[in-house]
Amino acid sequence: MKVRRPPLRVNDPWDKLNVFDARRVDLDGRFDFFWVVLEGEMPGLMLRLPTVPQPTPRLPKLKNLIISFRPVSGGSAFVLGLKERSQLDIFVTLCHDVVEAGEDSQNLDEALSRVLQRTRRWHHLLRGGGPKSLTAEEQRGLVGELTFLRELASAFGPATAIESWTGPTGSAKDFELIGTCIEVKAHRSAAKPFIAISSEDQLADVDGCRVFLRVVNVASAILPDGQSLHDHVRVTATHFEEDAGVFEAWEEAIYSAGYVPEDDYDSRRWLVGSSTSYEVVDGFPRISLPLATGVGSVRYSIALDACEPFKFRGELMDVIRKGLRDE
Structure with missing residues (x-):
């Protein structure tokens, strides 16, 4: 008899975090990326910034995500939040991809630019784009x-x-x-x-x-x-x-x-x-x-x-x- 195993789930980075708690993504990371729990127990990712960039970049809108700049203690932050926990697995993948893009930068301005670029790419993919390469x-x-x-x-x-x-x-x-x-x-x-x-x-x-x-x-x-x-x-x-x-x-x-x-x-x-x-x-x-x-x-x-x-x-x-x- 074939044994059915439950589907594997990625580790939950927000485990044991309370609302408005934060945990640094990588203790050795160049930039201040944090796992955070937002209002309504919403899992989120935050990049701390000294101020909101001016002019404020236009942010994509996705049905099940909150994407925003918001004030935090001691400055500002770029924040991604997940409204629908059934999509937690793909959100974890998205967050790790965004952090990896940001960490591969020389300074904070470049990190934010890469984070925004990668978020827009996910925006395109999640609204119907696909990974298939272009033909010749x-x-x-x-x-x-x-x-x-x-x-x-x-x-x-x-x-x-x-x-x-x-x-x-x-x-x-x-x-x-x-x-x-x-x-x-x-x-x-x-x-x-x-x-x-x-x-x-x-x-x-x-x-x-x-x-x-x-x-x-x-x-x-x-x-x-x-x-x-x-x-x-x-x-x-x-x-x-x-x-x-x-x-x-x-x-x-x-x-x-x-x-x-x-x-x-x-x-x-x-x-x-x-x-x-x-x-x-x-x-x-x-x-x-x-x-x-x-x-x-x-x-x-x-x-x-x-x-x-x-x-x-x-x-x-x-x-x-x-x-x-x-x-």
């Missing part, structure tokens, strides 16, 4: 979008650029600005001269907007040439680091795009080449809307040579600039 083609597509995002940041500033990157949120178009929408496709120049369109809405008209297809040549390279996906993400992140709110929006977008920093992307390198813009107007090779009743979730391919008559000869950034100016 998904990496290629993301490199193409990041290339265009950097162009926008250089031309119009980081706030406008990151606000326009709507693809990670599930929008039909990768980039949406006032008066202009852009769908970005990464293509390997040696590949078959076709572009995959993943929905009927990607090239659909948008009221009051000019619609463009931007094709970026992104080739896979052999070490040591090119840059890994991690390299492309790091280079792009530098455009958003000066403003805390903008950087939070960047992190939210890049994690929503499926990127996880711990995934192994170092073995595949990418070389970015030239870009071509096409204006999507009447006659452009695309499936027309509305679709017939009962038809949906359409995927199709378009030939690049059929797009040639619609190649945009001007500067796409000038079109975007005019739309923003005419707001």
